Amino acid sequence: MSKLVIANFKMNGSKDFIESWIKDFLAEQESANSIIVALPSPYLQTFSDRDLTLSGQNVSNEDSGAFTSQLSAGMLKDCGAKYCLIGHSEARHFLMETNEIIKQKFDQLKKESLQPILCIGEPLKIKEASKTTDYLTKQLDLIDSDQENLIIAYEPIWTIGTGLVPEIKEIQLAIDSIRCKFHKPIKVLYGGSVNSSNVIRISDKTDIDGLLIGGASLNPKEFAKIAQLC
Ligand code: PGA
Numbered sequence: 001m002s003k004l005v006i007a008n009f010k011m012n013g014s015k016d017f018i019e020s021w022i023k024d025f026l027a028e029q030e031s032a033n034s035i036i037v038a039l040p041s042p043y044l045q046t047f048s049d050r051d052l053t054l055s056g057q058n059v060s061n062e063d064s065g066a067f068t069s070q071l072s073a074g075m076l077k078d079c080g081a082k083y084c085l086i087g088h089s090e091a092r093h094f095l096m097e098t099n100e101i102i103k104q105k106f107d108q109l110k111k112e113s114l115q116p117i118l119c120i121g122e123p124l125k126i127k128e129a130s131k132t133t134d135y136l137t138k139q140l141d142l143i144d145s146d147q148e149n150l151i152i153a154y155e156p157i158w159t160i161g162t163g164l165v166p167e168i169k170e171i172q173l174a175i176d177s178i179r180c181k182f183h184k185p186i187k188v189l190y191g192g193s194v195n196s197s198n199v200i201r202i203s204d205k206t207d208i209d210g211l212l213i214g215g216a217s218l219n220p221k222e223f224a225k226i227a228q229l230c
Contacts, residue, residue, distance in 0.1 A: 003203070004151070004189060004210030005227040006036045006055065006117065007217030008085065018043055021220045022050055028224035033210070035227055036083055037217075041071055048080025055083035055117065058091050061104035073112035084109050085212075087119045087139070089157045103142035117151045118143070119191070119212070120178075124158035132156075132170075133177040140181050150186040152178055153212040159192025161215055166192075168205045175206060196225040203230040 013021070018039065029035065038055040039047060048054060060070035076084055085091075086109070087102040097105075102118070109116040120139040122132045136154070143150070154174050159165055166174075175188045190202060191212030199211070211230055217223045 001209075003033045003208075003230055004036060004187060005031070005033045005223075005230060006038060006083075006153075006189065006191075006210065006212045007223055008038045008057065008088075008191075008212055008214045009040060009218065010057070010090070010214060011040060012218055013040065013043070015043065015046060018047060021218075022047065022052065025220035025224055026051060028221050029227065031224070031227035031230075033227050033230065038083075038085055041076070041079070044076065044079035044081050053083070054081050055085060056081045056114075057085050057088070058095075059084050059086065059105050059108055059114075061101050061108060063108070073108040073114055077112045077114055081114060083115045083117055083151075085117050085119060085153075089119065089121055089155060089160060099139055099142055106143065115149070115151060117153055117189070117212070119153045119155055121155040121157050121160075121192070127156065127158065127166075132174060136174060136177055137181060140178065143181075145182050146184060147182065147186075148184050150182060150184070151189065151209075152186060153189040153191050154178060155191035155212060161193070163193050165194075165198055165202065168201065171202065171208070172206045175208060194226065196222055196229060199226045199229045 036053045038057050056076040086105045106116045122135045126135045187209035189210040190208045194213050195216040
């Protein structure tokens with residue numbers, strides 16, 4: 001089955017960088033998987049006419065109004081995004097986003113028919129205390145268990161940008177605990193230090209529906225290789 005392979009550029013790149021990234025990526029890209037690119041918001045509109053599915057990296061929990069610096073779901077949609085990340089650990093940390101706020105963001109995206117990609121994951125302390133399942137369950141508590149078409153990205157915080165990857169059985173255990181919260185089939189992605197050397201092991205030995213890739217996605221050839229191998 002086709003997987004979802006998402007590049008998360010975070011706050012990296014420039015107009016020129018993205019222009020040449022797209023050229024190099026499309027020249028290499030042979031994967032049958034679905035590719036999504038989460039660009040920094042100012043570039044969504046600029047590259048909305050390319051042969052790529054675009055995602056935002058965050059969205060406001062509000063419709064409109066006096067929320068200087070924020071972007072609404074409607075604005076992201078106008079700029080060509082079809083998907084949007086929410087709950088990324090960097091947004092939870094630096095913007096102090098709570099599960100309640102993230103649920104409001106989820107609802108805003110749904111209202112505009114954008115597909116949320118809800119990121120969850122445990123910090124190292126929680127993993128070391130063997131409390132990962134409870135922690136993930138709490139992060140999902142506000143999402144209706146009958147929700148259709150859910151996409152959840154499981155990203156252990158301690159693996160993001162560190163080169164560390166959990167044991168395969170730890171990934172599968174987390175994925176099982178996420179799936180069993182919901183009554184409908186959902187897509188669960190894995191993210192955290194994925195690269196072309198570890199992607200086969202992660203995707204062949206678990207039942208993940210795709211990958212969320214940060215650092216390694218900035219190299220278009222590497223990202224194309226990951227998309228091909230997963
Ligand atoms: P990483 O980031 O691949 O650089 O670990 C993943 C993410 O933050 O989505």
